[in-house]
Amino acid sequence: MMKHGPATHFEPIAVSSESTVVAEYVAEPSSAAGYQSEADLERELIATLESQAYERLHVTSEADLITNLRLQLEALNQITFSDDEWQRFFTEQVSSANAGIVDKTVSIQEDHVKLLRRNDGSTKNVRLIDKEHIHNNTLQVLNQYETGTGEGGGNHATRYDVTVLVNGLPLVHVELKRRGVDIREAFNQINRYQRVSFWAGSGLFEYVQLFVISNGTLTKYYSNTTRRQHVAESSGSRRTRKTSNSFEFTSWWADANNRPIQDLTAFAKTFFARHTLLNILTRYCVLTTDRLLLVMRPYQIVATERILGKIQIATNYKKLGTLDAGGYVWHTTGSGKTLTSFKAAQLATRMPGVEKVLFVVDRKDLDYQTMREYDRFQKGAANSNTSTAVLKRQLEDPSARIIITTIQKLATFIAANKGHEIYTGHVVIIFDECHRSQFGDMHTAITRAFKRYHLFGFTGTPIFAANSGTGGNPQLRTTEQAFGEKLHTYTVVDAITDKNVLPFRIDYVNTVQVGQVVDKQVSAIDTERALLAPERISKIVAYTLEHFDQKTKRSQAYTLGAKRVRGFNAIFATASIEAARRYYNQFHLQQQDLPSDQQLKIGLIYSYAANEALDDSVLDEEGFDTYGLDASARDFLEDAIQDYNDLFGTSFDTSAQRFENYYKDLSMRLKNRDIDLVIVVNMFLTGFDATTLNTLFVDKNLRAHGLIQAYSRTNRILNSVKTYGNIVSFRDLEQQTNDAIALFGNRDARGIVLLKPYADYHAEYSEKVTELLDRFPLHQQLIGEGEEKAFIGLFGAILRLTNILTAFDDFAGDQLLTERQSQDYRSRYLDLHAQYRANAVAEREGINDDVVFEIELVKQVEINVDYILMLVEQYRQQRGDGDDKELRATITRAVDASPSLRSKKDLIEEFVDSVSSHGDLDSEWQAYIHRRREEELQTIIDDERLKPAETREYVRHALVDGTLQTSGTSITRILPPASRFAPDGGHHAARKARVLARLGSFLERFLGLS
Incomplete structure (x- = not known):
C-alpha cells in the first residue's frame, strides 16, 4: 500500500534567479571503492535527490499512484476534489483513453491548465504544473514501481528503476545499469518499456517528458520524442522516412564551460537541482508543430539565459542602443543555433517592455530555411515577410512579436521610412550567422536608425582579426566590433567531443596534377580557366561516378545484384557558374552508358552573385536573382530546371517566384533523399541543413570561415551508420583546412575534428x-x-x-x-x-x-526482397540441373543474414517451393503475399473477435507508417466494446495487450514485402 500523509512542501526562503546551468562544476573526489551494483547506484541517486528536497514516495499499485496524484494536484491548486469530481477530472482530463504520448506531451507543454466541472455546475482551472512560479511544484522520487500483466497491465511484467514525479505526474524517468555496462542498453530497455508497458492501465507513464540513462560513470538525457521516433523507425518500413532520432540524439549535461557532467552523482546534484529540472521542463523544452518534443542542450540554455540577462541588465542600466546592450554567441555550425535563437526570441518577447524581436538573415534562401524552422517550432511565431510593405505592416502591428526579415529588406525599410516610430521602440534584433556581409553600410544604417535596441549575433564562424580580410566597413572588421562582447562559446571541438556533430574525413584526390596550372604569375581568373580543362573535368566526373555509392554509403546489396538502396546524398561545389555548367553536362554525358537504375539523379542551381570571384573565405550570397545572369547562363539554367521538371513532374523555371519555389523543392528533395547530387556554386553551402547529406565534393578554393561553413553541410548526426562528414577535395586544401580548424577550434583540434588515417x-x-x-x-x-x-x-x-x-x-x-x-x-x-x-x-x-x-x-x-526474387528467378531456371541446391542454400543464407527478412523466412521458403516454372515472378510474389497476409490477419480477427473493417484499416495504416499505433482511439476502435470501469475491465486491458502483441508480430512479418 502507498505510504503517505499530507503532501510535503518545501517553502523556498527566496525565489532564486540563478542560472539553470551551473557556471562551473568541480567534481568531488570519489569515495566509492570496489564493485558498485545497480541497486547501490539507485540508493545513492535517491539519497541525493532526497537531500535536494525531493519527497520519497512509496507506492505499489496504480491506484496508489492515482491517489497520490490527486493529493498533489489538490495541494498545487489549493482545492479539494469530491470523489465524483476527481473521477470525472481524471478520466476526461488526465488519463483519457483516447490520449497517447503526443496528447499527454501537449498537456504538459502547451495545455497544462485543465477545466474542472464541479458538482455545483461551476468550473475551475486546474494546473497540472505551475510554469510561472516553478517552486510551487512538488517533486517526488519513486523507485521500483512495478506493472503487471493483469488488471490493465502491459504485455509483460516490468519494474521501473527511478521515476521523478512533478505534482504526482511521472515526468522524468531514470533507467540505470551497473557500472561497466554500455548505457545504450538502458536506452534499449526504455524502448522495450514503450512497447510493453508505458501505455498500460491509465497510461500515466506516457506523461514522461524526459529520460535519463546512466551506468554510474556515464549519464545522458533525452526527450520522449527521441525514444518514440526511434521505436517507430526501427520497424524497417520502406515507406517510412528516417528522421534524426536515435541513441545518437541523447545529450550530455555540462557546466557553462561545456565540461560534461557525466558521473551520476554529479549529474543528480546539477541536472536534478530543483530550479534546474523545473526550468528545463517549463522553459527549455520546445514542442514543434510536428508534435516532436525537443529538449535543449546545456550550451543552448546558457546562451539563451545570457541573452536574456544582457537584455535585463542593459535595460536596468539604461544601455539601450549601445554595444553594451548586446553581444554575440559563437556556437559551431550544426549545433542547433536556430533552436537557441527561437527560444531566446520567444522568451525575450515575454520580458517587460520588449515590443519586438527582429530576426535578421542575410540571404533569401536562409530566410526561407530559418522561417521554416521557426514555423516548425511554433506555428505563426515567425511572421516572415516577402516585401518591405509587409515588413512595414508587421512592424506597426503590436501582435506581430517575432518577425523574420533580411538585412536588405530592413535597410530598404529604413531608407524609405525616416523617423518611423518603431525606431524609438524597445526592440531586440537578432542576427543569424553574423558574417562580414552584415558589417557594412546596412549594419550602420540599422544601428543609426534604431535608438533603443539590443543587438545580438549568432555565428558558427566568427570574424576575428586573423580572418577579417578586406572590404566592408573598416570600422567593423570583427564580430566583436559589430555586435559586442562574446556571450558564450561552443566550438566545433566541443560539439564533436559531445557527439552533437560529426568529425570530418577528407580525401584529397589528385586525379589530375593541378599544380601545372597554378602559377603565381598567372591571375586567379586565368588559373580557374585552366582548371576547367575538359580532360580534368572528365576524370573528376569519372572518379565521382565510380566512388559515389562508396562515399555516400549506399547499401552493399547493390553490389549483390539488388536494386539500389538509398544511403546518403551529396553536394558538388564548383568555383563558378561556368564550372557548374561544364560539370552538369559532363555528368550527364558520362553516365549515359550506365543502366538507368544506376544513374544518379542530378540537380543544378545557381543565381546571380555580384562578386563571383570573391575572397576564398567568403561564400558570397546568392539570392533568387536570375535576371542578373547573362543570357547564356540563364538559358542553361532553364534547360537544367526543365530536366528536373521531367524527372519529378514539376513545372519550375527561372522567373522570380518559380525559381524561389524551385529552390525550396530542391532543398526538400535533398533532405528526403529523392535526389542524389546537386551541383552548386555557393548555394546550399551555408545555412542549409540536411541530416541525410554526408558528402561534399569540392572543386573550388575555400579557407577560414567559408571552408568550415561548406564542410559543415555534411556533419549533422543521423544514426549509428553516419559516423563522419565526407569531404572529397579535388584541390589541395590541406593547409587551408588545418588553418581553419585551428582558428575555429584550437591548435590541437585536428586530432578531434578529422578522422585518423x-x-x-x-x-x-x-x-x-x-x-x-x-x-x-x-x-x-x-x-x-x-x-x-x-x-x-x-x-x-x-x-x-x-x-x-x-x-x-x-x-x-x-x-x-x-x-x-x-x-x-x-x-x-x-x-x-x-x-x-x-x-x-x-x-x-x-x-x-x-x-x-x-x-x-x-x-x-541488408539483403532486400528484390535481391531474393532475383535469386528465386535463377533458382527456377536452374531447378533440376544440379546447381539448384547451391542456389537454394544461397537464398537461405541471404535470408538468415538479413535483419528484416529473418522473420519472413518461412514465407519466402514456401514461395520458393511453390513458384511456377513460368510466368511473371513479381506478380506471383505479390499474389502470394496478399493471400498469406489476408489469411493470417483473418485468423487474428477471428481469434480476438476484432471488428473486421476497422482492423483492416488499422493494419493498412500500420503497414504504410511502419509502426503500430499503441494508444489513442486507433487501437480502441478495433476492439470489442468494453468499459475500463466495468467488471471485466481488466480482461479488456489484457486483450488489448494481447492484440497489440499479435499485430506487432504480424506487422514485423509482412512489412516491406509488397
Missing part, C-alpha cells in the same frame, strides 16, 4: 578479424553465455570499423572476410540478437544488460 583503422580491423576467425570459426558452435557475449562484442567492433573503412578508397579489395563469411557471421550475430531480445522482453531484472547489438550497421549490408 586509413592505416590506423585497418590495423585495428585486421587484428579483430584475425581474432574472429581464430576464436570463433564458423564450423564451431558458441558454448555458453560468456562465448556468446564475447562474439557479440567482437563482431560489433568489426561492424563499426567496417562502417568507417568502407568510405576509404584503399579499402576496396582490402577486406579480410569473404562475402560468404560475412553473411554467415551476420547470420550467427542475428540469431543471438533474436535470442537475447526474447530474453530481454521476458526479463524481470536486467538479464543480458551488458549486450548491445549494432543492428543499424548490419542493415547497411
Whole structure:
C-alpha cells in the first residue's frame, strides 16, 4: 500500500534567479571503492535527490499512484476534489483513453491548465504544473514501481528503476545499469518499456517528458520524442522516412564551460537541482508543430539565459542602443543555433517592455530555411515577410512579436521610412550567422536608425582579426566590433567531443596534377580557366561516378545484384557558374552508358552573385536573382530546371517566384533523399541543413570561415551508420583546412575534428578479424553465455570499423572476410540478437544488460526482397540441373543474414517451393503475399473477435507508417466494446495487450514485402 500523509512542501526562503546551468562544476573526489551494483547506484541517486528536497514516495499499485496524484494536484491548486469530481477530472482530463504520448506531451507543454466541472455546475482551472512560479511544484522520487500483466497491465511484467514525479505526474524517468555496462542498453530497455508497458492501465507513464540513462560513470538525457521516433523507425518500413532520432540524439549535461557532467552523482546534484529540472521542463523544452518534443542542450540554455540577462541588465542600466546592450554567441555550425535563437526570441518577447524581436538573415534562401524552422517550432511565431510593405505592416502591428526579415529588406525599410516610430521602440534584433556581409553600410544604417535596441549575433564562424580580410566597413572588421562582447562559446571541438556533430574525413584526390596550372604569375581568373580543362573535368566526373555509392554509403546489396538502396546524398561545389555548367553536362554525358537504375539523379542551381570571384573565405550570397545572369547562363539554367521538371513532374523555371519555389523543392528533395547530387556554386553551402547529406565534393578554393561553413553541410548526426562528414577535395586544401580548424577550434583540434588515417583503422580491423576467425570459426558452435557475449562484442567492433573503412578508397579489395563469411557471421550475430531480445522482453531484472547489438550497421549490408526474387528467378531456371541446391542454400543464407527478412523466412521458403516454372515472378510474389497476409490477419480477427473493417484499416495504416499505433482511439476502435470501469475491465486491458502483441508480430512479418 502507498505510504503517505499530507503532501510535503518545501517553502523556498527566496525565489532564486540563478542560472539553470551551473557556471562551473568541480567534481568531488570519489569515495566509492570496489564493485558498485545497480541497486547501490539507485540508493545513492535517491539519497541525493532526497537531500535536494525531493519527497520519497512509496507506492505499489496504480491506484496508489492515482491517489497520490490527486493529493498533489489538490495541494498545487489549493482545492479539494469530491470523489465524483476527481473521477470525472481524471478520466476526461488526465488519463483519457483516447490520449497517447503526443496528447499527454501537449498537456504538459502547451495545455497544462485543465477545466474542472464541479458538482455545483461551476468550473475551475486546474494546473497540472505551475510554469510561472516553478517552486510551487512538488517533486517526488519513486523507485521500483512495478506493472503487471493483469488488471490493465502491459504485455509483460516490468519494474521501473527511478521515476521523478512533478505534482504526482511521472515526468522524468531514470533507467540505470551497473557500472561497466554500455548505457545504450538502458536506452534499449526504455524502448522495450514503450512497447510493453508505458501505455498500460491509465497510461500515466506516457506523461514522461524526459529520460535519463546512466551506468554510474556515464549519464545522458533525452526527450520522449527521441525514444518514440526511434521505436517507430526501427520497424524497417520502406515507406517510412528516417528522421534524426536515435541513441545518437541523447545529450550530455555540462557546466557553462561545456565540461560534461557525466558521473551520476554529479549529474543528480546539477541536472536534478530543483530550479534546474523545473526550468528545463517549463522553459527549455520546445514542442514543434510536428508534435516532436525537443529538449535543449546545456550550451543552448546558457546562451539563451545570457541573452536574456544582457537584455535585463542593459535595460536596468539604461544601455539601450549601445554595444553594451548586446553581444554575440559563437556556437559551431550544426549545433542547433536556430533552436537557441527561437527560444531566446520567444522568451525575450515575454520580458517587460520588449515590443519586438527582429530576426535578421542575410540571404533569401536562409530566410526561407530559418522561417521554416521557426514555423516548425511554433506555428505563426515567425511572421516572415516577402516585401518591405509587409515588413512595414508587421512592424506597426503590436501582435506581430517575432518577425523574420533580411538585412536588405530592413535597410530598404529604413531608407524609405525616416523617423518611423518603431525606431524609438524597445526592440531586440537578432542576427543569424553574423558574417562580414552584415558589417557594412546596412549594419550602420540599422544601428543609426534604431535608438533603443539590443543587438545580438549568432555565428558558427566568427570574424576575428586573423580572418577579417578586406572590404566592408573598416570600422567593423570583427564580430566583436559589430555586435559586442562574446556571450558564450561552443566550438566545433566541443560539439564533436559531445557527439552533437560529426568529425570530418577528407580525401584529397589528385586525379589530375593541378599544380601545372597554378602559377603565381598567372591571375586567379586565368588559373580557374585552366582548371576547367575538359580532360580534368572528365576524370573528376569519372572518379565521382565510380566512388559515389562508396562515399555516400549506399547499401552493399547493390553490389549483390539488388536494386539500389538509398544511403546518403551529396553536394558538388564548383568555383563558378561556368564550372557548374561544364560539370552538369559532363555528368550527364558520362553516365549515359550506365543502366538507368544506376544513374544518379542530378540537380543544378545557381543565381546571380555580384562578386563571383570573391575572397576564398567568403561564400558570397546568392539570392533568387536570375535576371542578373547573362543570357547564356540563364538559358542553361532553364534547360537544367526543365530536366528536373521531367524527372519529378514539376513545372519550375527561372522567373522570380518559380525559381524561389524551385529552390525550396530542391532543398526538400535533398533532405528526403529523392535526389542524389546537386551541383552548386555557393548555394546550399551555408545555412542549409540536411541530416541525410554526408558528402561534399569540392572543386573550388575555400579557407577560414567559408571552408568550415561548406564542410559543415555534411556533419549533422543521423544514426549509428553516419559516423563522419565526407569531404572529397579535388584541390589541395590541406593547409587551408588545418588553418581553419585551428582558428575555429584550437591548435590541437585536428586530432578531434578529422578522422585518423586509413592505416590506423585497418590495423585495428585486421587484428579483430584475425581474432574472429581464430576464436570463433564458423564450423564451431558458441558454448555458453560468456562465448556468446564475447562474439557479440567482437563482431560489433568489426561492424563499426567496417562502417568507417568502407568510405576509404584503399579499402576496396582490402577486406579480410569473404562475402560468404560475412553473411554467415551476420547470420550467427542475428540469431543471438533474436535470442537475447526474447530474453530481454521476458526479463524481470536486467538479464543480458551488458549486450548491445549494432543492428543499424548490419542493415547497411541488408539483403532486400528484390535481391531474393532475383535469386528465386535463377533458382527456377536452374531447378533440376544440379546447381539448384547451391542456389537454394544461397537464398537461405541471404535470408538468415538479413535483419528484416529473418522473420519472413518461412514465407519466402514456401514461395520458393511453390513458384511456377513460368510466368511473371513479381506478380506471383505479390499474389502470394496478399493471400498469406489476408489469411493470417483473418485468423487474428477471428481469434480476438476484432471488428473486421476497422482492423483492416488499422493494419493498412500500420503497414504504410511502419509502426503500430499503441494508444489513442486507433487501437480502441478495433476492439470489442468494453468499459475500463466495468467488471471485466481488466480482461479488456489484457486483450488489448494481447492484440497489440499479435499485430506487432504480424506487422514485423509482412512489412516491406509488397
